[in-house]
Amino acid sequence: MKVLFAATALACLSVAHAQPLTELQSVADSALTESGAPAAGVAWVTRDGERSVAVAGVRSQDAPDQVTSDDLWHLGSNTKAMTATLAARLVEAGVIDWDTTLGEALSDLGLEIRAEFGPATLADLLHHRSGLPANLGRFSTIRFLGSDDSRDVQEDRLRYAEIILAQEPAQPRGAFVYSNAGYVIAALMMEQAAGQPYETLMREEVFSPLGMDSAGWGPPGEVGANDQPRGHGAGLFGGLSAREPDERADNPPVLNSAGRAHMTLDDVLDFLQAHLAAEDGPYLSARSWETLHRPVGEEAYAMGWGVTSEGALGHSGSNTMWLIRARINPVQGRAAAAVVNDGRIQQMSPVLGDALTHMLEAETP
Numbered sequence: 390m391k392v393l394f395a396a397t398a399l400a401c402l403s404v405a406h407a408q409p410l411t412e413l414q415s416v417a418d419s420a421l422t423e424s425g426a427p428a429a430g431v432a433w434v435t436r437d438g439e440r441s442v443a444v445a446g447v448r449s450q451d452a453p454d455q456v457t458s459d460d461l462w463h464l465g466s467n468t469k470a471m472t473a474t475l476a477a478r479l480v481e482a483g484v485i486d487w488d489t490t491l492g493e494a495l496s497d498l499g500l501e502i503r504a505e506f507g508p509a510t511l512a513d514l515l516h517h518r519s520g521l522p523a524n525l526g527r528f529s530t531i532r533f534l535g536s537d538d539s540r541d542v543q544e545d546r547l548r549y550a551e552i553i554l555a556q557e558p559a560q561p562r563g564a565f566v567y568s569n570a571g572y573v574i575a576a577l578m579m580e581q582a583a584g585q586p587y588e589t590l591m592r593e594e595v596f597s598p599l600g601m602d603s604a605g606w607g608p609p610g611e612v613g614a615n616d617q618p619r620g621h622g623a624g625l626f627g628g629l630s631a632r633e634p635d636e637r638a639d640n641p642p643v644l645n646s647a648g649r650a651h652m653t654l655d656d657v658l659d660f661l662q663a664h665l666a667a668e669d670g671p672y673l674s675a676r677s678w679e680t681l682h683r684p685v686g687e688e689a690y691a692m693g694w695g696v697t698s699e700g701a702l703g704h705s706g707s708n709t710m711w712l713i714r715a716r717i718n719p720v721q722g723r724a725a726a727a728v729v730n731d732g733r734i735q736q737m738s739p740v741l742g743d744a745l746t747h748m749l750e751a752e753t754p
Contacts, residue, residue, distance in 0.1 A: 416744050417443040424740040426731035427631070428456040430619055433725040433748040436666050437576045442654045446731070447530040449619040449631040461609035461617050461651045462728045463639070465706025467713050468650040470681075470693030471595055471660065472572055473515045475587075476579060477677040478594040485582040487512040487680065491554075494578035498547065502554045509562055514575040515692040516685050520558035521571045526547065533641035537607045542584050545643040565688045569591040569647035576646035587646055598672060599663055601656040607642065608634035608710075609651045618730040620710025629731065632710055639708050648706055654726060657715070661724035664702065665717050707732055714752070718749045725749050 408442050413431060419431040428446030451653040485494070491514070509519035524530070529552050533545050553574070559566045576587040583590055588606065594617030596604040610617030612633045620638055626632035638651060658682045667678035684696035694702040694717075702717040711731040717724040725748040727741040 412549045413441045413443040413748075414445070416536055416747055417445040418716070420537055420727060420729070420740055420744045421445040423729065423743075424737050426631075426729035426737060427621055428730045429744075430456065430458075430460075430462060430654050430728045431725070431744050432654040432658050432727075434662045434665070436662070436722040437459060438662060440655070440658050440662075440749055442658070444654070446730075448615055448617065450621060450629060451631050452615050454615050455732075456618055458655070459603075460709055461603060461605070461653055462705075462713065462730070463608060463656070463658070463708060463711040464648070464650045464652065464713050465708050465711060466569075466648040467657075467693075467704050467706035467715055468646065468648045469515075469706075470664070470704060471591065471650060472575060472587075472646045472657075473681055473692035474660075474664075474673075475591055475595050476511060476515060476575065476692070477673055477681055479579055479583060479590070481674060481677055485511060485579060489578065489582070491574060491578065495550065498550070498581070500547075500550055500554055501707075503556075503558070505558045505562065506554055511575060511578055512692075513562060514571040514578075517565055517567050517571055517690060518563050518685065519568065519571050519574075520560055520562040520564065521553060521566070521574065522556055522559040522571055523566060523568050525553055530556060530612055530641065533643045534636055535641065536636045537642050539636070540642045542588065542642045542645065543580065545641070546573060546580075546587070549573055549643050550577055565686055565690065569644060572647035573643060599659050601652055601659050603656050604650060604652040606645050607651065608632070608638040608648050610634045619729045620708070620751075622710040623733070629733075638710060648708065654728065657713075657726045661715060661717055661726065665719065665722070665724045667719075705738065707734055709734075712737045712741065714738065714745055716745045716749060721749055723749055 417431045427450045430444040432442040434440040442458045448454045487632040488510045491509045513519040552568045612624045619631040669675035681692045689696045705714045713728040715726040
């Protein structure tokens with residue numbers, strides 16, 4: 390069985406000259422045509438909550454059902470900023486600290502942790518500077534394959550930690566290694582500190598408070614129903630293949646915290662608006678927002694965000710069957726997201742980047 394891993398990249402954050410914001414449907418239509426994806430969606434929101442969503446195309450290339458503005462989209466590694474936001478909530482609640490070490494947080498689990506990993510902090514993990522490898526090897530990952538309903542994800546996180554924390558470091562602590570494994574361990578640390586599963590904490594501390602009611606995990610929809618967009622990946626003999634939302638259509642549930650959230654575009658905007666506004670309470674303090682958005686090192690990676698010298702935030706996410714790009718431009722006072730249900734990243738990414746640039750740099754009517 391194929392192991393996917395979360396194909397991830399920082400979003401390129403380019404700046405273009407301002408132009409009038411045309412009716413958003415035309416931006417979605419252009420993204421669909423230029424990408425060749427089965428479906429595309431675009432959305433933007435302002436600091437004060439003005440927003441718009443538009444979609445185009447079909448849920449599956451094998452059926453005529455059109456996508457709707459209420460459909461769910463897979464976010465891939467854009468889940469990471471949401472995991473980091475949970476961490477900020479727990480830090481403010483006194484449940485855990487940014488400088489809590491991996492060794493401290495997991496001391497009661499009886500794990501054999503390599504000495505190099507013990508001093509890594511929660512902040513190190515969220516900045517990709519813990520020294521952990523990017524992923525488990527493909528052979529080790531196979532043992533975690535399965536659907537959300539068939540796996541005990543808490544037990545899987547523990548077993549995952551047993552394997553990854555016994556491996557050799559990819560780099561010394563402090564060096565940048567983009568690590569899905571690091572976000573799995575961060576989730577384990579938080580659930581150990583809070584005494585609740587990561588998924589419950591996300592619902593109670595991120596999704597519900599921010600009004601992200603559609604949020605869930607894994608490939609959206611029911612097998613055989615075509616009730617939600619299908620991810621599409623390379624076919625066995627070339628071309629594009631629609632994937633039913635089973636265990637083969639995503640990474641294992643143990644990677645929830647690194648890249649398996651799904652939700653509507655409107656709920657994506659709820660999250661982006663919260664980070665765009667970065668208001669001082671009641672959800673988070675100004676200090677916490679600043680911590681989440683502060684870039685570290687020459688890679689200029691914050692907690693789940695790439696950051697430009699002008700302070701714009703961006704990230705991309707893909708499980709090789711979907712692609713989303715999101716960007717927050719505090720200077721323009723606007724955030725935007727563009728998505729496709731197609732994992733051909735090299736072909737899709739420039740088109741989504743153009744859509745983001747149009748939405749962020751255009752003038753409102």
